[in-house]
Amino acid sequence: MLGGRGRGPLLKVTPSPLWLALSGGLILLLSTPSLDGPHPPLSTTPSPAITDSGYAAPDIEAPAPNTPLTATTTPVATPSPNPTTTSTDTMTLMPNTAKAGTVTPSPTATPGPTTAVNPPPVAARVKVPILMYHYIRVNPDPADRMGYNLSVTPETFAAQVEYLTRQGYRAISIGQLVAHLRENQPLPPKPIILTFDDGYRDFYTNAYPVLKRYGQKGTVFVITGLIGNKEYLTWEQIMELATDGIDFGAHTVHHPDLQRTGEGQAAIEIKASKEALELALGKSIIAFGYPSGRYNDSVVNLVKAAGFQAAVTTQQGIWHRERDLFILNRLRVTNAMAPEALVRYIESQ
Numbered sequence: 142m143l144g145g146r147g148r149g150p151l152l153k154v155t156p157s158p159l160w161l162a163l164s165g166g167l168i169l170l171l172s173t174p175s176l177d178g179p180h181p182p183l184s185t186t187p188s189p190a191i192t193d194s195g196y197a198a199p200d201i202e203a204p205a206p207n208t209p210l211t212a213t214t215t216p217v218a219t220p221s222p223n224p225t226t227t228s229t230d231t232m233t234l235m236p237n238t239a240k241a242g243t244v245t246p247s248p249t250a251t252p253g254p255t256t257a258v259n260p261p262p263v264a265a266r267v268k269v270p271i272l273m274y275h276y277i278r279v280n281p282d283p284a285d286r287m288g289y290n291l292s293v294t295p296e297t298f299a300a301q302v303e304y305l306t307r308q309g310y311r312a313i314s315i316g317q318l319v320a321h322l323r324e325n326q327p328l329p330p331k332p333i334i335l336t337f338d339d340g341y342r343d344f345y346t347n348a349y350p351v352l353k354r355y356g357q358k359g360t361v362f363v364i365t366g367l368i369g370n371k372e373y374l375t376w377e378q379i380m381e382l383a384t385d386g387i388d389f390g391a392h393t394v395h396h397p398d399l400q401r402t403g404e405g406q407a408a409i410e411i412k413a414s415k416e417a418l419e420l421a422l423g424k425s426i427i428a429f430g431y432p433s434g435r436y437n438d439s440v441v442n443l444v445k446a447a448g449f450q451a452a453v454t455t456q457q458g459i460w461h462r463e464r465d466l467f468i469l470n471r472l473r474v475t476n477a478m479a480p481e482a483l484v485r486y487i488e489s490q
């Protein structure tokens with residue numbers, strides 16, 4: 142698939158007015174060289190704010206120690222206390238047990254607790270390292286410490302993926318993690334998620350061939366307003382990667398700090414990036430990445446309202462629960478991590 146072409150241009154898709162106004166227009170604007178100076182938010186070179194520095198969101202309460210959802214739930218088989226109840230009446234009380242249409246009378250039954258539910262067996266907590274990469278490149282400017290810290294060389298990356306594969310790790314999608322936590326869908330024995338923030342073009346040239354070689358997959362969080370810019374993936378590359386097992390998540394249109402944009406603007410950044418990707422790829426985009434890991438309760442609610450099913454932060458950790466799907470922890474990978482050190486780091490969590 143490398144170097145493959147022949148997909149229809151994006152513009153054949155009829156964009157929504159919102160997307161046209163906010164993404165399409167900006168993509169075109171961003172492609173023009175005159176924007177370097179006068180429009181700070183549209184600068185084509187990443188400002189320091191674009192980097193995903195570790196960032197703890199103070200206003201998201203630390204989760205309480207794990208309490209398995211299924212352990213103490215009362216079974217729902219408790220019959221209705223009223224043996225003469227018709228099926229219609231019963232259905233309003235116990236929708237999960239009245240589907241057969243008739244209720245078996247049980248005079249000795251005591252009323253069941255009103256909180257009785259019939260949940261599917263849900264995984265309470267699961268260990269899935271979500272690794273966070275940015276550039277897969279040799280950092281071009283030794284003086285650029287930020288760029289250096291965000292870069293893993295192709296050589297290091299290949300060694301890491303090779304070793305992870307040999308150790309039995311299998312890359313899954315964020316959708317699989319969601320399905321496991323919500324519906325107890327099975328996961329491979331040593332699941333891992335490989336994420337790549339910002340949508341740099343070196344994912345296509347340097348990371349994707351390695352993932353393909355080892356049969357692993359990746360999830361790329363793209364800044365839709367920068368697609369096609371120098372250093373960033375093009376729409377054609379994104380569409381090609383998507384047909385070959387690479388997943389895409391939204392990472393806003395312009396990579397702002399969503400805590401500071403105001404709710405209206407944040408909602409647009411979140412929604413428009415989702416819509417742009419969905420228009421291009423023709424499938425639902427379920428994962429979101431908070432730019433620079435910055436979020437608060439209001440931002441989380443906007444991401445939920447936009448229809449995402451999960452969101453990743455830059456906070457450190459590998460354990461996940463259903464209730465934390467919108468504040469998923471990750472592990473930052475650096476070029477200093479030799480493959481064995483990376484696995485030790487993962488397994489020490």
Ligand SMILES: [Zn+2]
Nearest residue numbers: 193338339433
């Ligand atoms: Zn980012």
